Amino acid sequence: MSLEIKVPAVGESITEVVLSRWVKNTGDFVEMDEIIAELESDKATFELTAEQAGTLTTVASEGDTLAIGALVCTIEPGEAAPKADNAPAEEAASSTATSSKETATPTSDKAAKDSYASGTPSPAAAKILAEKGIAANEVKGSGVDGRITKEDASQASKATNPSKAPSAKNQSSEKDSSANVFGGSREERREKMTPLRKTVAKRLVTVKNETAMLTTFNEVNMKPIMDVRAKYKDQFKEKHGVGLGFMSFFTKAVCEALKEFPAVNARIEGEEIVYNNFVDVSIAVSAPKGLVVPVIRSAESMSLAQIEKTVIELATKARDSKLTLEEMTGGTFTITNGGVFGSMMSTPIINAPQSAILGMHNIIERPIAENKEVVIRPMMYIALSYDHRIIDGRESVGFLVRVKQLLEDPTRLLLGV
Numbered sequence: 513m514s515l516e517i518k519v520p521a522v523g524e525s526i527t528e529v530v531l532s533r534w535v536k537n538t539g540d541f542v543e544m545d546e547i548i549a550e551l552e553s554d555k556a557t558f559e560l561t562a563e564q565a566g567t568l569t570t571v572a573s574e575g576d577t578l579a580i581g582a583l584v585c586t587i588e589p590g591e592a593a594p595k596a597d598n599a600p601a602e603e604a605a606s607s608t609a610t611s612s613k614e615t616a617t618p619t620s621d622k623a624a625k626d627s628y629a630s631g632t633p634s635p636a637a638a639k640i641l642a643e644k645g646i647a648a649n650e651v652k653g654s655g656v657d658g659r660i661t662k663e664d665a666s667q668a669s670k671a672t673n674p675s676k677a678p679s680a681k682n683q684s685s686e687k688d689s690s691a692n693v694f695g696g697s698r699e700e701r702r703e704k705m706t707p708l709r710k711t712v713a714k715r716l717v718t719v720k721n722e723t724a725m726l727t728t729f730n731e732v733n734m735k736p737i738m739d740v741r742a743k744y745k746d747q748f749k750e751k752h753g754v755g756l757g758f759m760s761f762f763t764k765a766v767c768e769a770l771k772e773f774p775a776v777n778a779r780i781e782g783e784e785i786v787y788n789n790f791v792d793v794s795i796a797v798s799a800p801k802g803l804v805v806p807v808i809r810s811a812e813s814m815s816l817a818q819i820e821k822t823v824i825e826l827a828t829k830a831r832d833s834k835l836t837l838e839e840m841t842g843g844t845f846t847i848t849n850g851g852v853f854g855s856m857m858s859t860p861i862i863n864a865p866q867s868a869i870l871g872m873h874n875i876i877e878r879p880i881a882e883n884k885e886v887v888i889r890p891m892m893y894i895a896l897s898y899d900h901r902i903i904d905g906r907e908s909v910g911f912l913v914r915v916k917q918l919l920e921d922p923t924r925l926l927l928g929v
Contacts, residue, residue, distance in 0.1 A: 513570070513589060514586040515587045517583075518562065520580075520774075522551070524554045527841065528553075528580065529558070529577075530707055531551060531573065532575075533549065535549055536549070540568050542566065543565050544560065544563070547560070547561055548562050552707055553707055553708075563587070565587075565590075566589040567585075569586045569588065572585070575704070575763040576773060631738065637660045637665035640665035644668065666703065699874045701784045706802065708801050708802045709802050710863040715864060725861070725897055725900070726896070726900050727895050728895070728908050728909055728912055729857070730894055732891065732915075733880070734890045740756075744756065754817060758799065759819070760820045762915075765918035766791070766811075767791045768914070769914040770845065770911075772910075772911075774787050775867070775907050776789075776898065779844070779867055780899070788844045789825075789846060790810065790812060791811050791812040791844055792810065792843045792845075793807065793843065794806070794808075794843075794863055794866070795807075795826065796847070796848035796849070797826065797830040797831075798841050805843065805846060806839045807841070807843040845868060846870070848872070849862050849871075851873045851892065856873055856893065857878065857895065858871055860897050860900070868900050868908070869897050872894045873892055876890070877890050894916070896911065
């Protein structure tokens with residue numbers, strides 16, 4: 513009797529998921545606990561595994577939105593077909609190939625070479641190709657065993673046939689035309705929003721509409737921290753096995769400042785203000801599928817090395833879409849670094865239900881006045897966006913000034929003064 517595989521419950525607030533990719537196809541034999549598909553919710557990506565060994569029959573298609581408990585596929589129990597002894601067959605094939613070598617035509621050779629029959633399109637990909645009027649054998653699949661995925665179909669162009677290599681004569685002209693993607697055709701391309709992107713869009717609009725958000729700015733002389741890094745980076749990496757970055761200094765500075773300004777680390781729930789005696793710092797990370805915000809738990813009790821290790825671990829998981837729900841929920845304050853993309857100044861949006869977010873930006877050498885002299889220093893603008901319903905101007909400015917003091921004199925982070 514076949515076993516039905518359904519969408520599992522993946523979190524309290526998650527009611528539906530999107531089948532983002534089939535790892536196995538209909539007719540494939542799967543082992544128990546082997547990954548057969550990937551499911552994507554508005555918060556994370558999950559792997560669907562086989563609950564028994566057998567032959568897989570897919571029911572849902574890539575790109576389908578499925579409710580929790582919906583049928584995804586079935587597995588017919590059984591064992592994998594044993595591999596036959598190919599020795600006699602190989603001898604026969606060898607002799608046949610020798611006898612038929614002279615009769616093979618160039619056309620048949622080319623057909624075998626150009627065919628992508630092993631990479632049949634997924635149902636979602638087939639639909640897209642049909643709408644574009646592109647044959648499946650004109651698209652080279654990037655999925656398992658050359659399978660044509662939804663992304664392959666979306667990117668396919670009728671004018672481009674990967675099965676036909678361009679001649680040396682027209683290679684240069686084709687390269688020139690592909691470089692100017694905005695020229696001539698005036699085509700539009702539509703893509704369905706991912707669950708993550710839809711959730712991000714909804715949350716950001718909600719924050720703008722339901723909070724009294726303001727932003728205050730300051731600037732930090734980064735030379736003291738850069739001097740510390742230059743002096744101790746080799747010893748630090750040798751001892752802890754991780755580099756000494758800016759994020760650990762900013763996290764420590766934020767944790768110290770939040771002790772003095774607890775409202776910045778609080779949140780509103782109904783008619784109550786919830787204060788936290790711990791700091792769970794959310795760090796904004798740009799992942800392939802969109803912005804995610806994993807959390808460094810109890811950052812106030814961590815050393816610089818522990819923070820750096822945690823940041824690397826979470827960022828790696830984010831880029832590999834391996835973050836769990838627990839790793840992305842429950843933060844009390846957020847740090848985002850637009851400087852890695854070259855941002856000089858911005859007004860970050862609060863990560864609800866938190867009440868404040870600190871924005872880091874790029875470091876630029878600028879002339880400043882120091883001891884009544886004009887000197888060149890590596891300067892960074894920092895921005896604090898906050899909910900004015902719970903945080904007053906005095907607290908927001910005081911918090912940002914305290915962060916500035918701690919960063920410009922890193923010794924304070926060690927002495928707590």
